[in-house]
Amino acid sequence: MRDTSSGRQAVEPVVDVLVIGGGNAALCAALTAREAGASVLLLEASPRAWRGGNTQHTRNLRCMHDAPQDVLVDAYTEEEYWQDLRKVTGGQTDEALARLVIRASGSVRPWMRRHGVHFQPSLSGALHTARTNAFFMGGGKALVNAYYRSAERLGVQVRYEAPVDRLQLEDGRFVAAWSGARRIEARSCVLASGGFESNRAWLREAWGRDARGDYPADNFLIRGTRYNTGALLRFMLDAGADPVGDPTQAHMVAIDARAPLYDGGICTRIDCVSLGVVLNRDGERFDDEGEDFWPKRYAIWGRLVAGQPGQIAWSLIDAKAVGRFMPPVFPGTRANSLPELARALGLPEQRMLRTVTAYNAACRAGTFDHTLLDDCRTEGLAPPKSHWALALDTPPFTAYALRPGVTFTYLGLRTDATAAVRFGGRPSPNLFVAGEMMAGNVLGRGYTAGVGMSIGTAFGRLAGQYAARAARMEDARAAA
Numbered sequence: 001m002r003d004t005s006s007g008r009q010a011v012e013p014v015v016d017v018l019v020i021g022g023g024n025a026a027l028c029a030a031l032t033a034r035e036a037g038a039s040v041l042l043l044e045a046s047p048r049a050w051r052g053g054n055t056q057h058t059r060n061l062r063c064m065h066d067a068p069q070d071v072l073v074d075a076y077t078e079e080e081y082w083q084d085l086r087k088v089t090g091g092q093t094d095e096a097l098a099r100l101v102i103r104a105s106g107s108v109r110p111w112m113r114r115h116g117v118h119f120q121p122s123l124s125g126a127l128h129t130a131r132t133n134a135f136f137m138g139g140g141k142a143l144v145n146a147y148y149r150s151a152e153r154l155g156v157q158v159r160y161e162a163p164v165d166r167l168q169l170e171d172g173r174f175v176a177a178w179s180g181a182r183r184i185e186a187r188s189c190v191l192a193s194g195g196f197e198s199n200r201a202w203l204r205e206a207w208g209r210d211a212r213g214d215y216p217a218d219n220f221l222i223r224g225t226r227y228n229t230g231a232l233l234r235f236m237l238d239a240g241a242d243p244v245g246d247p248t249q250a251h252m253v254a255i256d257a258r259a260p261l262y263d264g265g266i267c268t269r270i271d272c273v274s275l276g277v278v279l280n281r282d283g284e285r286f287d288d289e290g291e292d293f294w295p296k297r298y299a300i301w302g303r304l305v306a307g308q309p310g311q312i313a314w315s316l317i318d319a320k321a322v323g324r325f326m327p328p329v330f331p332g333t334r335a336n337s338l339p340e341l342a343r344a345l346g347l348p349e350q351r352m353l354r355t356v357t358a359y360n361a362a363c364r365a366g367t368f369d370h371t372l373l374d375d376c377r378t379e380g381l382a383p384p385k386s387h388w389a390l391a392l393d394t395p396p397f398t399a400y401a402l403r404p405g406v407t408f409t410y411l412g413l414r415t416d417a418t419a420a421v422r423f424g425g426r427p428s429p430n431l432f433v434a435g436e437m438m439a440g441n442v443l444g445r446g447y448t449a450g451v452g453m454s455i456g457t458a459f460g461r462l463a464g465q466y467a468a469r470a471a472r473m474e475d476a477r478a479a480a
């Protein structure tokens with residue numbers, strides 16, 4: 001075939017299944033398709049050292065289970081998982097697809113183990129997750145390395161520094177992909193190239209200007225890979241694939257304002273929000289810091305900070321909070337009095353003192369317990385603090401500056417229980433999607449820790465299975 005766009009000739013042997021992307025969803029798809037007997041080529045945009053996309057930064061997978069299971073304590077039933085998801089998404093989720101993900105999460109770990117992933121129990125301080133989340137021994141990087149090792153052993157071809165910028169489609173059918181001047185044909189294809197969180201121009205366009213005339217997205221940091229630019233997502237939307245989700249919806253965490261622009265990973269998280277108060281640059285509180293357990297709320301706070309002037313805020317605690325959360329990598333700003341702290345932070349001193357004094361006065365006596373939704377709450381304060389509300393009265397006081405940290409975006413491609421990409425409501429016969437690129441079907445908004453890997457694992461495996469099947473059908477079609 002001739003590459004008419006570049007004028008150069010680049011012929012590739014045809015594989016059964018082409019997988020585009022190199023993170024969890026892509027690897028699950030590649031492994032499953034290969035296990036089903038398909039020949040598989042995986043194209044990863046990054047160099048080998050940075051392979052694995054956002055997956056390299058992950059730690060765990062949320063799993064349903066009806067009774068204690070190896071690293072998971074007690075039970076976490078399908079219904080409870082579903083209710084958690086329904087609550088955080090405010091009902092913006094496709095129940096059938098969500099339940100498919102939840103059920104798959106209950107039985108997938110033996111398969112993961114066969115491909116070299118090891119699990120460990122949750123560490124103390126790790127977001128109350130001993131019951132709900134299975135942690136990867138060695139983190140996401142070890143999971144990614146194990147999957148690549150297994151893929152290579154099984155004969156999956158892997159190509160690095162191979163970003164795909166466009167596809168050749170015919171009436172919703174995949175024909176070929178282009179990576180620069182290379183044209184790659186395959187009988188079927190799985191798209192698993194993540195969201196568009198590292199495309200700063202697209203973030204700017206999606207978020208627009210705020211009431212102050214600023215572009216909030218210019219102050220966002222990206223917690224994961226710089227390679228998720230959304231090039232293929234944009235191509236697919238322009239090509240008429242059915243979209244799902246809103247471009248301004250994303251998993252966004254309030255992270256250390258000193259984090260790098262990309263790949264800061266989990267160590268930039270600031271986990272003391274529920275133990276103190278959060279102020280904006282005007283010295284005002286703006287949301288309920290104790291509404292629910294932190295794992296169910298941490299992904300809301302990036303968005304809340306994004307709505308504040310200058311997209312910056314400060315998490316303030318006193319000495320009572322120390323030892324009750326995972327300490328950040330870098331020390332916070334410390335002071336022996338609140339006025340001294342306000343001056344060190346450059347916050348308006350009188351307003352900050354007014355805010356903290358009003359908060360302290362509104363705290364009602366209760367029995368503090370950070371492992372329960374306790375009865376320490378404010379009364380007559382707006383916004384309230386519903387749990388863990390203790391007066392900030394014990395020096396030294398510490399503050400951490402917060403910025404919105406984008407984990408991944410939710411705009412994606414609509415799909416169904418076969419993981420097919422859809423055009424005008426019609427499923428493609430041989431083009432499938434998995435992971436962040438379709439997570440918006442399950443996560444219209446909000447987040448609960450560990451569900452990203454549940455979605456990518458369930459849909460990656462489904463996509464691999466259906467892609468292998470589609471390749472066999474394409475073969476049969478060609479032979480007929």
Ligand SMILES: Cc1cc2nc3c(=O)[nH]c(=O)nc-3n(C[C@H](O)[C@H](O)[C@H](O)COP(=O)(O)OP(=O)(O)OC[C@H]3O[C@@H](n4cnc5c(N)ncnc54)[C@H](O)[C@@H]3O)c2cc1C
Nearest residue numbers: 022023025045053054055059060164224435436450452453
């Ligand atoms: C700091 C951090 C911590 C997280 N922790 C957790 C956690 O503990 N549990 C959890 O469930 N979720 C977690 N997440 C979310 C999780 O990373 C994602 O839900 C999951 O990894 C998505 O997998 P994916 O394969 O869709 O995307 P990714 O892992 O991001 O993979 C996308 C891949 O596509 C490649 N790519 C992009 N564009 C192209 C292109 N044009 N051509 C070819 N390749 C391309 C990228 O290089 C990358 O390899 C975390 C995310 C971050 C950033």
